[in-house]
Amino acid sequence: MPISPSSSAQAAREAVAGRLKELRADTGITGPELALRCGWSHPKTYRIEGARTPPSADDIRRWCEACDAGGQADDIIAQSRTAESMYMEWRRKVRTGLKQLQNSYVPLFKSTQMFRVYSPTMVPGLLQTEGYAAGLMSSITRFRGIPNDVADAVAARLERSRIIHEPGRRFVMVVEEPVFYYQLGDQEAMAAQLGYLLTAGALPSVSLGIIPNATRERPMWPQEVFHVYDETLVSVELLAAHVQVTQPSEIALYVKAFEQLRSMAVYGTEARALILRAIEALH
DSSP states (O other), X not given: OOOOTTHHHHHHHHHHHHHHHHHHHHHTXXXXXXXXXXXXXXXXXXXXXXXXXXXOHHHHHHHHHHTTOGGGHHHHHHHHHHHHHTEEEHHHHSTTOSHHHHHHTHHHHHTOSEEEEEESSSOOGGGOOHHHHHHHHHXXXXXXXXXXXXXXXXXXXXXXXXXXXXXXXXXXXXXXXXXXXXXXXXXXXXXXXXXXXXXXXXXTTXXXXXXXXXXXXXXXXXXXXXXXXXXXXXXXXXXXXXXXXOOHHHHHHHHHHHHHHHHHOBOHHHHHHHHHHHHHHTO
16 A cells, blocks of 8 residues: 555644543533534534544543543643644745745754655755755746745755765755756756766765666555655655654655665666766756
């Protein structure tokens, strides 16, 4: 089965819903009775219990008071906030532009020793050049209709990427070969980006693997863009959302997928040959 990038978030939401449902059941009151005590319609009770509607902090306080369990409210509110933070809509993250989004990753980067990155669609952010990043972020800005702070966002991304030169960290990256042919910048920007990959891929801390188009009988189908930070967090990039996976069993699933994808990649001389072929195709 394909990996479900939102399953951790949904499981966390369901855990909150299950806890509230248990409180009601333990008190011996029905859904309509609880709705009456809380001052809302009884369908809302069932939507919350079914994890279809995330409860607000006020909803949780009312629910706990109705079940004579007011002392549990703060704990459940914290649990609910954690669940909701696992699934963050991009429009909330980028509503003021892209610079804030770039800077928000800095603490996570600084606390990570092992970075695993898989990308089937673009050059990984840590290896992006100025022109390529500007082309990509300009497209995102236009598509989402958000404030244009591309220049500042690119500067923030390049500053953040200096971490690949810091000692004590390891960067293992796997990209699909078509990435080199998706022109997310003009010809000059693409040439500079591909040229930089020849240099960056040779850094002692960086392992850059490329899965060739010609790979036969792939043991693992292409996935969405994902990053594994040590073995404590997986970040998945979707069109509508940025999903954080924190359940150990699901992190292990992503690590397993990454290792299978990595096993299909070529490195060193073979990887350089694929990049050089893409550079030649620009002319």
